[in-house]
Structures are given as structure tokens and as C-alpha cells.
Amino acid sequence: MEAFGLLLHGFVVLLTWKTVLLMMVGLVLGIFVGVLPGLGGPNGVAILLPLTFTMDPTSAIVMLSCIYWGALFGGAITSILFNIPGEAWSVATTFDGYPMAQQGRAAEALTAAFTSSFIGSLVAVLLITFLAPMISSFALKFGPPEFFAVYLLTFCSFVGLGREAKHKTVISMSLGLLLAGIGMDTVSGNLRMTFGSPELLRGINFLVAVIGLFGISEILLTMEERLALRGHAASISLRVVLGVWKDLPKYWVTLLRSSFIGCWLGITPGGAIAASFMGYNLAKRFAKDPESFGKGRIEGVFAPETAAHASGTSALLPMLALGIPGSGTAAILLGGLMVWGLNPGPLLFVEHKDFVWGLIASMYLGNVVGLVLVLTTVPIFASILRVPFAAVAPMIVVSCAIGAYAIQNAMFDIWLMLGFGIVGYVFKKIGIPLAPFTLALVLGNRAEDAFRLSMIGSGGDLKVFWSNGLVGSITTLAIVLLFWPVIDGLLRRFGQTQRARTGLQQRLDQ
Amino acid sequence: MSQTDLEIVVDDPTAPEDDSPSVVSSGTIEIVVCLLLLALAVTLGYDNWRTGASWDSTGPEPGYFPFYLSVILGGGSLYGLIVSLLARRTASGTFVTRAQARRVLAVFVPTLLFCLVMQFLGLYVASFLLISGFMRFVGKIALWKSLLTALLFTAIMFVTFDIAFDVIMPKGPLEAAFGR
16 A cells, blocks of 8 residues: 555644644634635636745645635535535535525534535545556656647637537637737747736746636626625534434435545536536435425435535646646646646656645644534634625735735736736636636647647657557547537437437337 | 524625615616627627638638627627617516615725726735625724724735735735835
């Protein structure tokens, strides 16, 4: 068990007062961010990233990932007490969580939510612990063509499997890839798309774009809505917690099913939002009395929360093992890794063992600490919502500005952030998805480098992407996924004619 | 439905009215965005064509990738343009109502001013002005509360970034007067 030994070593790295303190700070900030309307996981991580620039990478990633866990926990609080999902992935939690709060069972619902979040994350972390080293050691054999094929697969699966209108995903992704290409070309040293501007020479910084796209635009969007709210206050007593935990074994099927769905959708770019709905719907379908869902059933809280957390956590697996983020937040963490001079990808497991295992160990610890923290401090966090948004909004703007400026000490980045804020606002309102844009912006250069290095290696022959079984099957899979909607449609039509024909045959036989 | 006696109620007195008239429809904005993206695609595509977008003996030239991406972006926005032009006959949803636009501008304009002022007075003074001004005039919160919150928040930011973490922010005459 090599992984186990390394993990223990990771715990040793972590168990200092300083890191545990950072963890608490990160979790509190994260819950704060998750509870506040108009801020979420990716925004929180993006805005708070500059705080970590002067830390060593391990402390920095521990704090950032704790912000992420905190935000995941925080989303549940507002969904249950106020019927306002703090995050899109906690929408499904409101279906049964809020009715429970209305029946005076808020404490029970909250405990269920936090516990199932914890279980979901735990399953995903276990998966990461054992699967990530295996994948990364396998990926060490990858050359540029294999890496390009994997990037291609990521991009294509977004286009082919995304729920948005296809042309909007394509627009968002190609725009991200284009903006990633601005500045000095790393292979030839030529300048591209700079139009003689010295500011564009550096290129468009990924984190600046993210702060604008998620931070600033989210404030604009939040202001459009009615911000009045009315909800229940709750405090959790030990008796309720133990009561819920005692019943846990009864729901093991739901928990396991949701964990599995979450892990699967987290690794593939399906995301926590899809996972939480799928977890909820499947729990409902398999229940003996589906009509009792939506009226305050504890399983209706267990199912989506477990799935959302399993998915949010397992999204870090491809990021760690391959350098490909499985979610928006993972993409931002990846951007952070690059700021600290770490090159995400399979080599991370070889060159920065301390860092990787420290991070994985922090996922275990962060979730345990987080569970205790949220169970004890819910009343405080619920009352954060009393703070008027007029006070919160300018503070968020200031934090965004600090974050954007700190990355490269450039005034130009402040304006860039503002510009991306407007872009994000408009895109969100007309349904152009931002996730492909983020992903393309962070992976664009790496994908292009991989492609051109493979071309140099093969002397400009595209056949290199089918030169062996591995790269060939990944490339083919990518192309299949890209055209999946078309293929799916054809298959369905074929299936229908087939069925119609057999139906006709049967009728003729009779 | 039993009511727990502990309740949290927050009001939003300046909330946008639900029956506010529409300023612009989503369809129109979609057309505008597609046109802008199309223009961007053409500009970037031209620039990359100049850089060299062909395929030489060692593989693609520097402009190759971005050139074809501009073509894809152009194609996507052209498709989007056609779709939204065709859908224009049928009623499309509201992009923003007048009341909503007013609220959005109430955040956006101060943010813009904040970025401008930052250039001259530095980030910390600008933050103080933004937070206190926003709370007082947009949020209609008592003056002393606004000033106190702004002062506290700016001070915390200054201590965290400038003193504890050594992250350098734009500074102005005030900081200079104190020799920081």
C-alpha cells in the first residue's frame, strides 16, 4: 500500500497548528461565501486566491480547497432555512429541505445535509487516494500526442454532452481558446493578436478573467433580483445529530447510489449541478412511495447533497492526475497551481509528493473539521444573511479588484476584470455557458503546445493521433463525443425503424 | 405548517418592481452579441492570417490555430445570428426590465468610478469611498454605520495585504503622506 504510506506522510505534513488554523480560516471564509447570495465556490476561490500568493504552495492549496469545501457546505444552509439555493447545485436540496424546515425539522435537515455532504466527499476522496496515483503513473507514459488527445476529449465532451445550445458552447469555447492565444507564442516566439499593445503582450491572465466573469458579473446579476428573504433560524443540538446518525444505515443504498453518481459526473465534465438532480431523481424513482418526496423527506436531502459533494470533490481527480479540471472551481485551483510554479499533470505526483499528498490529506481533514464546524456554528452563519447586500456588494467589488490587481500588479487588469464582468453578465443572461470558456482559457495554451509539439515530432503528419492504440482510441472517442448529438439521433431513428419493422413483422406473422 | 418562533426576515425596500417595462429583449441582445463576436472573429482572423496561418514542414505556423479558431468563432456567431434573426418573429423574453437596469447601473457605475478613482487616490482610499458611498446612497444605511463599516473593512484589507502578506496595491497621496 504505497498510497497509504504517502497519505500518512501527508497527514504529518499537515498536522501543524499553522495549517489547521489556515484550514479553519478557509472553511469559515468558504461557508461565508457559500451562504451569501451572489457568491459561490468558483467566485470565492477566485477572489481569495491573491491572499495565498505569498504562502508556500501546500498551505495555499489547503486554504483554497477548504474555501471550496466551505462553500459546498454553505450552499445547504440557505437552501434549507430560506428556500434560497446559495449555489446551483443546492437547488435539489430545497425540494425536501425547506419543507422539513417549515415543519420545524430544520435542525434535522441541516444535520442530514452536512452529514451526507461529508459522506459524499469522503467517498470521492477515497477514490482520489487510490485512483489518482494509478492514473498519473499511467499518464507518465503520455507524450504530446496523447496529451493533445486528452485535451481534445475534454473540449469535445463539453460540446457534445453539454445541455446548452451547441452553437453557444462552441462560441464560448472558441472565444476562450482565442483569448488564451493572445500574447507571445511559446513555441515560435512570435507575437499574436496583440495589435501593438504592450499590455496585451503578457496575454490575458486566466484569473483576472475568472474574477470578472464570476465575481463582478454575479454581483450585477444578484442586484437584479429581489433580495428580500424570510426563513427559519435553527440551532442544532447533539441529540438531533445523534438521532439522524442513528438512522443513517437505513439509507445506505441512497447514499451509495448518490456517491457513485457524483463521482462519475465529477470526473467527467457533468458537474455537481447535474449530479445533485440526478441523485434526487433516482432516489425518488427507486423509493417505494415517490409521492412523499418534496414534502419533507429526509432522503430527499441525503440524495442530492451526497451527489453534489461527491461530484465537487472528485472533479479534483482529473485535475491532479492529468492536469485537466473537472469543474469550474477545479479550473481555478489549477490556475492557482500555475501561479505557485507547479505544473499540473502526472509529473506532480513524482516531483511534488509532499504537495499532492498534503492536498489529499487536507481533503480528509478539511471535511472532518468542516462537518464539526458547520454543525456547531449554523446559527451564526444563518444570521449573516441579515447583513444588507448594500454593504456586502461593495466589499466584494473591492476584494475582486484587490485580487485582479495582485496577480500581475497591473492597472490594465482592473479594466480587464471590469470588461469580463460585463461579458459574464451578458453571456449568463443570454445562455452562453461560462464553464467551457473558463476551461478553454486555462487549457488553451497547453493544448496548442501539445498539438504543435506532436506535429514537430511527426513532421507535420496528422496520423500521429492514430499512431498507437491508446492515442487512437482517445482521439476517436473525442470525435464521437463531439458528434454525439448527431450519432444519438441517428441511433434512435435506426432503433425506431428497427422496432417498427419488427412490430410489422409480428403483425404480419399473426 | 407550524411556524418556529425563531425567524429571520430581511426586507429589500429598493427591490425592482415585477411589473417594470422591458428595456430590451433577449433576442435583440443576442443579435448584438453575435454581431460583436463576428467582428471580433474577423479582426482576430485577419491578424492571424498576417502572422501566418499555413502549414509548413514542421507543422502549423503560429497563426494557424488561432486563425481556424476565429473561423469557428465566426461560424458559431453567424449561426447564432441567423437563429436569433429567425426567432425574432416570435416574442422573445425580456433581457432586462427598467427597474432591474436601474439597480444594475447602481452597482456598475460606482464600480466604474471606483476603478477610475483608484488610479489617482490608490486602492484603499477608493475602497473607503466606494463602500461608505454605496452603503449610504444606494443602501440608504445610516451614515455612521456606513463610515464605520467602510473604515473597518478598508483597515482590515490594508493590514492583511499591505502589512501581513506584503501584497502591493496601488497607493495614492494619503499613503504617501504616512510614508507607506
